[in-house]
Amino acid sequence: MKVLVLNSGSSSVKYQVIDTTTGAPLVVGLVERIGAGGALLTQTRTHDGSRVRSSAAILDHRDAIRAILDLVADPEQGVVESFDEIGSVGHRVVHGGERFVESVRIDETVVEEIRESIALAPLHNPHNLAGILAARSRLPEVPQVAVFDTAFHAEMPPHAYHYAVPYVLYRRYRIRRYGFHGTSHQHVGHRVARLLEREPDELKTLSIHLGNGASACAIDRGRSIDTSMGFTPLEGLVMGTRSGDLDAAVILHVMGREELRVADAVSLLNKHSGLQGLSGISSDMRDLLEEEAEGADRARLALDVYCYRVRKYIGAYAAAMGGLDAIGFTGGVGQNSAEIRARCLEGLGFLGVEVDDDANAGLTGGEEGLFHSGSVAVAAIRTGEELVIAMEAERLSGVDPAGIPG
Amino acid sequence: MIDRVGVIGGGTAGRGIARALAQAGVDVTLVEASDRTLESTFEHLREGMDRDIARWSITEGERDAVLARVHGRVSLETVHTLPVVIEAIHEDRKEKERLLAALDRISRPDAVFVTNTSTLSVSALAATLSPRRRPWLVGLHFLHPVTRVAAVELVRGHETGPEALAAARGLADLLGKELIEVAEYPGYITSRLTLALINEAVHTLMEGVGTRDAIDRAMKLRFGWTHGPLALADEMGLDSVARSLESMWSELGLPQYRPAPLLRQMVTRGWLGEKSGRGFYRYDEAGNRLAAGELDLERPPLPGAEDAP
Numbered sequence: 001m002k003v004l005v006l007n008s009g010s011s012s013v014k015y016q017v018i019d020t021t022t023g024a025p026l027v028v029g030l031v032e033r034i035g036a037g038g039a040l041l042t043q044t045r046t047h048d049g050s051r052v053r054s055s056a057a058i059l060d061h062r063d064a065i066r067a068i069l070d071l072v073a074d075p076e077q078g079v080v081e082s083f084d085e086i087g088s089v090g091h092r093v094v095h096g097g098e099r100f101v102e103s104v105r106i107d108e109t110v111v112e113e114i115r116e117s118i119a120l121a122p123l124h125n126p127h128n129l130a131g132i133l134a135a136r137s138r139l140p141e142v143p144q145v146a147v148f149d150t151a152f153h154a155e156m157p158p159h160a161y162h163y164a165v166p167y168v169l170y171r172r173y174r175i176r177r178y179g180f181h182g183t184s185h186q187h188v189g190h191r192v193a194r195l196l197e198r199e200p201d202e203l204k205t206l207s208i209h210l211g212n213g214a215s216a217c218a219i220d221r222g223r224s225i226d227t228s229m230g231f232t233p234l235e236g237l238v239m240g241t242r243s244g245d246l247d248a249a250v251i252l253h254v255m256g257r258e259e260l261r262v263a264d265a266v267s268l269l270n271k272h273s274g275l276q277g278l279s280g281i282s283s284d285m286r287d288l289l290e291e292e293a294e295g296a297d298r299a300r301l302a303l304d305v306y307c308y309r310v311r312k313y314i315g316a317y318a319a320a321m322g323g324l325d326a327i328g329f330t331g332g333v334g335q336n337s338a339e340i341r342a343r344c345l346e347g348l349g350f351l352g353v354e355v356d357d358d359a360n361a362g363l364t365g366g367e368e369g370l371f372h373s374g375s376v377a378v379a380a381i382r383t384g385e386e387l388v389i390a391m392e393a394e395r396l397s398g399v400d401p402a403g404i405p406g
Numbered sequence: 407m408i409d410r411v412g413v414i415g416g417g418t419a420g421r422g423i424a425r426a427l428a429q430a431g432v433d434v435t436l437v438e439a440s441d442r443t444l445e446s447t448f449e450h451l452r453e454g455m456d457r458d459i460a461r462w463s464i465t466e467g468e469r470d471a472v473l474a475r476v477h478g479r480v481s482l483e484t485v486h487t488l489p490v491v492i493e494a495i496h497e498d499r500k501e502k503e504r505l506l507a508a509l510d511r512i513s514r515p516d517a518v519f520v521t522n523t524s525t526l527s528v529s530a531l532a533a534t535l536s537p538r539r540r541p542w543l544v545g546l547h548f549l550h551p552v553t554r555v556a557a558v559e560l561v562r563g564h565e566t567g568p569e570a571l572a573a574a575r576g577l578a579d580l581l582g583k584e585l586i587e588v589a590e591y592p593g594y595i596t597s598r599l600t601l602a603l604i605n606e607a608v609h610t611l612m613e614g615v616g617t618r619d620a621i622d623r624a625m626k627l628r629f630g631w632t633h634g635p636l637a638l639a640d641e642m643g644l645d646s647v648a649r650s651l652e653s654m655w656s657e658l659g660l661p662q663y664r665p666a667p668l669l670r671q672m673v674t675r676g677w678l679g680e681k682s683g684r685g686f687y688r689y690d691e692a693g694n695r696l697a698a699g700e701l702d703l704e705r706p707p708l709p710g711a712e713d714a715p
Contacts, residue, residue, distance in 0.1 A: 011471070059409065060431065258461065259632050261554060268462035 001087035001397070002026070002080060003390040004072065006065075008091070008131025010123075013064045017072055017079055017086070018390035025386065026079040027072060031064045039064070043071050045079060052077045061130040065138050089135050089144045090393030092183070092385065093128045094233070095121030096148030098174055103151060103392040106132060106144040114146065120174065121232065123270065143397035147389040152182030153217070153224045160226040160320075177235070179227035181209045185217035186224075187384035188328040195370055195379055196326065204321040206314055210340065211331030211383070212240045212283070216310065218317035226320050228313055234269055237313065238306040240283035243273035245309070278302040285333045285340065303343070310344040318351055326377040327353065335380050336364050341371075345378065352376040408576050409433060412485030413492050414505060416447030416478075418643055418681070419522055420494035422552030425451060428475035429468065429553065430580045435488060437479050444478045450681075451476070453692050458553075486512040490573055492520040492546070497649050499526055503534040506543070510535045518573040519543045524597040525653040527590055528563035541567025544574045547588075549596055550642055558583045559594045592657035593650075600638070601651055601663060607635035608666035611686075618686050636686040637695075639669075640679035648673050 001021070007014040011034045016025040029043035039058035044051045052071060058064050073080050080086060091106070097117045104110055111132065118125045136144060153161075161177040162170065169175040188207035193200040200222040207217045214237040217227040228236025228244075238244045246269070255265050276283035279302035281291055291299035318324040329341050338360045345355050354374030363369050363380040372378035409432055413424045416438040424434045438444035455469040482505075485491050491513065493505055502521065509519060519542055521531055528545040535543060545561030558578055562571065578585045588594040593601060607621050616624065622634020639647050648670060654663035672678075672685065679685030680693050688696045 059433070260461070260463075261632070263554070264461060264463040267464060271465045272462040 001394045002085050003088045003090055003393045004068075004086050004135075005090045005386045005389045005393070006068075006092070006131050006135060007386070008061055008064075008127045010127045013061065013068065013131060015068050015072075016386045016390075018386060020390055020394045023387055023391075029068065029071065031058060031067060034058050034060065034064050041067055041071065043077065045077060050077060060134075061127070062134040062137070065131065065134040069138060083139060083142070086139065086142055088393040088397035089139060089142055090389040091128060091132050091135070091144065091146050092149070092389055093132075093146045094124035094149045094180060095178065096146075096150045096154075097178070098154075100146070100148045101151055101154035103145055103147045103396055105396045106136070106146050110146060111136075120178075123232075143393075145389075145393040145396045147183055147392045149180040149182050150178045152186045153179030153227050155223050156225060156227070163230075175231060177227075177230040179215070179217070179224065180229045180233045181213065181215045181217070181227075182224065183385045183388040184209045184330055184383060185215075185219065185227065187388050188217075188330050188381045189219040189222060191368065191381045191384065192326045192328040192377065192379050195368065196377055203325045204318075204323050206317050206321075206324060206327045208310060208314075208327065208329050208334055208344070209331040209383075210237075210310075210329065210334035210337075213242065214239045214244075214310075214331065214333075216313040216317060218320045220321045226317060236309075238278075238302075238309050239274045241271050241274045241276045243269050243277070275302045275306060278305060285337060289337070289339060303340075307340065307343040307346075311346065311348065314344070314348060314353070315351070324351055324353075324376050326379065328379045328381045330381040330383050332383070335366055335368075335382055338364050341378075341380065349374065353378065408490055408573065408580060410435070410488050411490045411492060411577075412437065412488040413494060414482070414485070414509075415493065415495035416444065416451075417494065417496070418550060418646070419548060419552065420492075421447060421451050421454070422550065423492055423494055423522065423548055424476050425455070425472055426548075426553045426581050427577075428472040429464075430582075432475065432580065434476045435479055435485055436476050437482055437485060439480070441480055444480055448473075448476075448478055457692060457694065482508055483512055485509070487514060488517065489514075490518045490520065490577070492522060494522040494548075497523060497525060497646065497653060499530075499653075502526065502531055506531060507534050510539050516569070517542065518570045520546050520570075520574065520577070522546060522548050523561075524594065525592050525650055525657060527592075528561050528566065529590060532563045532565055540565040542570050544570035545590075546574055546577065547594055547596070556583055557586050557596075559596060560585045560587045561590055561594065562587075563590060593654050597650060598654070601647070601654055604635045604639045604642075604647055605651055605662060605664075605666055605669070608639070608669045611636065612666060612668045640685035640687055640689075642679070643681055644669060644677065644679045644685050645673050 003018050003020055005016045005018055013031045015029050017027050018025050025046055027043055027045050032040045038055045041054045041056060056067060058067055072078050073083060093114060095117050097120050099113055114129050185207040189200050189205050192205050193203055205219040207219055209215050213233050215227055215229045216237060218225050234242050236244050251265050275288060279288055279298045281299055282288055288299045288303055292303055333340055342355050342360055345353050352375035354372060356371050356373040359371035363371060366382055368380060368382050370377055370379045411427055411432050412435045413420050414437045416436055424436045427434050438447050455464060458464045459466060459469060491509060495501055495505060521528060523545055524547050532540040532543045544566045547559035549555040549557060560574055610616060610621055611618060618636055622636050625634045648665045651663050651665040676682055677684045680689050683689050690696055
């Protein structure tokens with residue numbers, strides 16, 4: 001089946017068309033700067049590497065989905081001859097709340113329930129929903145499936161998901177830890193097991209997703225038992241522009257000193273903190289590594305804080321699982337930066353974590369592979385969120401009754 | 407779904423409304439009287455956003471997106487195809503009437519007109535429109551600073567119709583603001599109370615009951631506000647505070663709205679608050695409050711006394 005996978009952000013939509021029989025993406029594309037005067041559209045076709053780049057006025061997600069479909073079915077650049085070939089559309093939805101503990105086929109009720117969950121994830125879910133509505137109106141006949149970032153963590157035990165704040169807040173507002181990046185962590189768990197020729201349910205695996213957002217997940221025999229993001233994607237590891245873990249009193253104190261309002265504080269922690277805020281230079285790992293090499297102290301500080309935070313979580317989750325068999329790095333930084341991976345793993349020999357430097361250095365272009373010399377397996381894994389979403393979309397869209405593929 | 411809106415007037419209110427709309431993804435046509443005022447409107451718009459970047463409330467990317475969505479124009483004709491036009495010019499009845507009459511002539515028949523007034527009667531303004539247009543006018547009183555205050559006052563005139571009300575509700579939803587329905591009565595809720603408070607604070611200062619800082623600090627701490635009344639007046643613009651007070655005074659005849667003499671003197675001197683660099687406090691070019699001590703304002707300035715700011 002050919003599945004269109006959509007990841008709708010505030011001003012961008014990432015997409016792929018994935019052939020689920022091979023698991024390979026047929027095209028990978030991105031619409032950027034939605035709502036601005038000149039939105040940018042890029043699409044790369046996998047089989048011949050042909051690339052389109054164009055600029056168009058794209059005012060909203062509806063325009064974006066229309067432009068994507070036009071390109072996907074373009075006689076020159078496309079990969080389908082008609083939309084009938086698209087068997088399903090899979091949507092990434094960031095927050096499923098407590099309602100959605102697994103992927104779901106989208107109908108009116110689901111749309112309403114995702115709408116209701118906006119209060120929990122005001123920064124993400126509205127855009128995900130806009131993508132769903134746009135795709136449903138353009139492709140009304142095609143089954144659509146929502147895959148939630150939170151679903152993989154739905155089985156976290158209460159001692160991992162409760163905050164030690166008045167219980168009534170959980171009852172009233174569902175204040176608890178949910179965790180995110182679930183599809184990515186789930187994929188890492190599977191891929192690491194595959195590389196080791198074992199089954200996921202035999203392993204205690206630590207998945208570390210380092211991209212713009214970053215999170216760690218303790219996967220104990222196939223199940224997420226704890227993860228570093230919490231009520232929102234703000235908790236846990238240091239990220240590009242998000243602070244990660246923080247004494248909550250810090251923000252209350254700063255709000256008083258600087259006379260900040262709630263919206264300012266939200267923006268400060270989510271958009272002006274992390275690597276960007278600490279370094280004052282950039283939120284991009286490559287920029288920071290370059291600056292650090294040229295002697296920039298604040299770049300070094302930011303990277304040290306970043307890597308140390310990851311290291312602490314590895315120790316914590318090894319304790320949470322009562323052991324550790326494997327660590328998998330994924331996300332843009334996790335799969336490409338040998339230096340960051342090595343720095344995150346420094347000093348963990350006591351756990352059996354030792355890095356094979358040569359093997360590590362060879363994994364910088366999106367290849368997958370193992371790079372350990374100790375008893376704990378360590379791997380770089382290609383980000384596989386889209387593939388998981390495509391497989392889920394196919395599973396829930398059912399097989400065509402006539403048995404005709406596509 | 408409202409995706410294109412015209413905003414007439416690039417003063418404090420108009421800029422705030424334009425920016426809030428643009429942040430919500432709306433394409434805004436912002437009309438000013440001349441190229442010169444338009445330029446200064448955009449300068450202020452940008453400066454305001456730069457100040458917010460420095461205070462972490464928005465990012466550079468968000469600023470650029472707003473600047474790309476707000477289209478500055480100097481001709482009123484440019485809004486004639488827009489489904490919603492918000493007028494946010496001075497609180498001056500004659501000027502607003504003239505503007506509405508002009509919009510009446512050029513706009514499409516189903517355009518909704520929104521008047522952003524704090525003291526004038528929507529029904530009286532509607533009377534300047536041709537009869538079939540009158541149901542299409544509704545009042546929305548946006549509260550300063552528009553991008554931050556989560557409430558907007560909804561005022562319906564006698565003839566305000568369902569389409570205009572629906573558009574007003576749509577705008578409030580889009581901007582994430584709660585609608586507070588108020589009766590058509592001068593000052594509604596917020597201006598009536600705020601103006602009395604500010605005017606009384608100026609009297610309190612004039613009469614030497616407390617210093618500027620004492621007055622603002624006392625009220626901030628008493629109510630948990632982020633601004634004291636004098637700082638708030640600076641932010642609103644002392645000229646527009648004085649104008650609104652005059653309007654309230656003439657509408658209601660209540661003495662608490664008679665502008666305090668000190669306030670009038672400051673306006674005469676061109677001490678208009680944040681926008682002029684000096685009001686009850688002093689400000690740098692970018693509108694940041696300077697951490698200076700108490701001003702000469704402790705003594706009311708004598709008319710005609712030279713005091714270079």
